[in-house]
Amino acid sequence: MSQEVIDPQRRPDAKWFEGGRAIPVASGCAYSDVGLSSGGVGLSTKRLTRFAAASWSTGVVRVEAGMTLAELERVALAKGWFPPVVPGTGRVTIGGAVAGDVHGKNHHAHGAFGDHVLAIWLFRSDHRCEVRVERGLPLFHATVGGLGLTGLITKVELQLKRAPGQLMESDHVPFSNIQDYFALDAASSDWEFRVAWVDCGTGSGPGIFTRSNWSPHDRPRRAAQALTLPGPLPFSVVGPASSWAFNRFYLAAGRARGRRLERCDQVLHPLDGVAGWNGLYGRSGFRQYQCVVPPQSRAAIGEIVESIAKSGLASPLTVLKTFGERNPSGLLSFCRPGVTLAVDFPNLNESVDRLFSRLDDIVEAAGGALYPSKDARIPERLLWAGFPDLSAFKAFRDPGLSSDFSRRYGL
Ligand SMILES: Cc1cc2nc3c(=O)[nH]c(=O)nc-3n(C[C@H](O)[C@H](O)[C@H](O)COP(=O)(O)OP(=O)(O)OC[C@H]3O[C@@H](n4cnc5c(N)ncnc54)[C@H](O)[C@@H]3O)c2cc1C
Numbered sequence: 001m002s003q004e005v006i007d008p009q010r011r012p013d014a015k016w017f018e019g020g021r022a023i024p025v026a027s028g029c030a031y032s033d034v035g036l037s038s039g040g041v042g043l044s045t046k047r048l049t050r051f052a053a054a055s056w057s058t059g060v061v062r063v064e065a066g067m068t069l070a071e072l073e074r075v076a077l078a079k080g081w082f083p084p085v086v087p088g089t090g091r092v093t094i095g096g097a098v099a100g101d102v103h104g105k106n107h108h109a110h111g112a113f114g115d116h117v118l119a120i121w122l123f124r125s126d127h128r129c130e131v132r133v134e135r136g137l138p139l140f141h142a143t144v145g146g147l148g149l150t151g152l153i154t155k156v157e158l159q160l161k162r163a164p165g166q167l168m169e170s171d172h173v174p175f176s177n178i179q180d181y182f183a184l185d186a187a188s189s190d191w192e193f194r195v196a197w198v199d200c201g202t203g204s205g206p207g208i209f210t211r212s213n214w215s216p217h218d219r220p221r222r223a224a225q226a227l228t229l230p231g232p233l234p235f236s237v238v239g240p241a242s243s244w245a246f247n248r249f250y251l252a253a254g255r256a257r258g259r260r261l262e263r264c265d266q267v268l269h270p271l272d273g274v275a276g277w278n279g280l281y282g283r284s285g286f287r288q289y290q291c292v293v294p295p296q297s298r299a300a301i302g303e304i305v306e307s308i309a310k311s312g313l314a315s316p317l318t319v320l321k322t323f324g325e326r327n328p329s330g331l332l333s334f335c336r337p338g339v340t341l342a343v344d345f346p347n348l349n350e351s352v353d354r355l356f357s358r359l360d361d362i363v364e365a366a367g368g369a370l371y372p373s374k375d376a377r378i379p380e381r382l383l384w385a386g387f388p389d390l391s392a393f394k395a396f397r398d399p400g401l402s403s404d405f406s407r408r409y410g411l
Helices: 069-078 094-099 138-143 178-186 240-255 264-268 277-281 299-311 350-366 380-386 390-396 404-408
Strands: 004-006 022-025 041-044 051-055 060-064 117-123 130-134 152-159 167-175 193-198 207-214 258-263 286-293 318-323 338-346
Touching (some): 069 094, 117 138, 167 264, 178 207, 207 264, 299 338
Antiparallel strands (some): 051 060, 117 152
């Protein structure tokens, strides 16, 4: 069933919320159905792209919810500021970043996106007007990570962080197994951004650990020409053999790397430099599995990597990060103390479902959670176990809004 997408700015008198099946939609970077309402109405924030206010002496900005992070980064960087937390793509909007309470590569240092939000302007179907919701109010903490279910976010006030320039110093360090990753991560407390790419083709999980800091050197560099891939291809070129070859090549290249200066967008949004990368998975696309397990159960990450290797379903994109010891801002925030692993697989056949079920068992036994923005098939028991505040969250729901995600779980 399709979803009509409307621009609430152009049709202010429209009865968007009737039937309770409207849902805010932004850039559509969520991999799951949190921004889909089959047979309902998508409330697009495409035209909400302006600065409402900005103080470049304090770094406090008030921006409309449809502005992309890439745009905010561009303007803020020119004034010596930067959003403290950004996810892997700059295409995400400010509203989407709040609604998903997204994380970046520096959770241990600066938490998640919602930790830097001072106030939210929300349009709710039951209030029929825009209300300002400040940090500390219960509705604020339901809206951060609330997946668009507490109202349409129209504006966000955000505290930016000082940034010396557009360059970062990165250090790329190969490691031979998951234990080595944990040791490297623990020894890298001086580095703000930390992430590892893991080769899941072998059970031990060798990979490359990348740690980066803002650099005081600011020799302006031109943005690299984005590489554009054809696509979507009629078939997936990402399979066990090509993933295996890619992983061997990437590992070998990593050994030669070491330290170097890189532009911040190359470090923070690497896939944005390859337009159409997802077309390589063919018309059936790909699926991502992202979990987080608590620190005391981090051995589960080794079990997951081993299970993936045994399945024969190789993945060219497996990302490992360690979250810091910080309590989340949102009732439904995914980030929590622990280790998170995200793995992409071509959407080929039921062998992917079988593997995901095996991984679910490991995550459940570890007391972990799956990321609702990434996964449209989270088993109900795992959702409720991973998000114990779901019942409390229900009290803040906007009755005019729902998504395929919320209806599946009776939220
Ligand atoms: C290449 C890539 C890399 C990614 N890397 C990361 C990462 O490193 N870390 C991470 O946490 N996530 C990551 N993501 C996921 C992405 O950051 C989140 O899913 C984010 O919420 C998507 O934002 P969006 O603006 O595209 O919103 P959409 O995908 O359109 O919507 C996502 C959710 O936000 C709600 N929403 C959007 N706008 C509003 C609004 N104005 N008011 C109320 N609700 C709203 C929608 O209803 C929906 O529930 C990545 C995604 C991609 C494609």
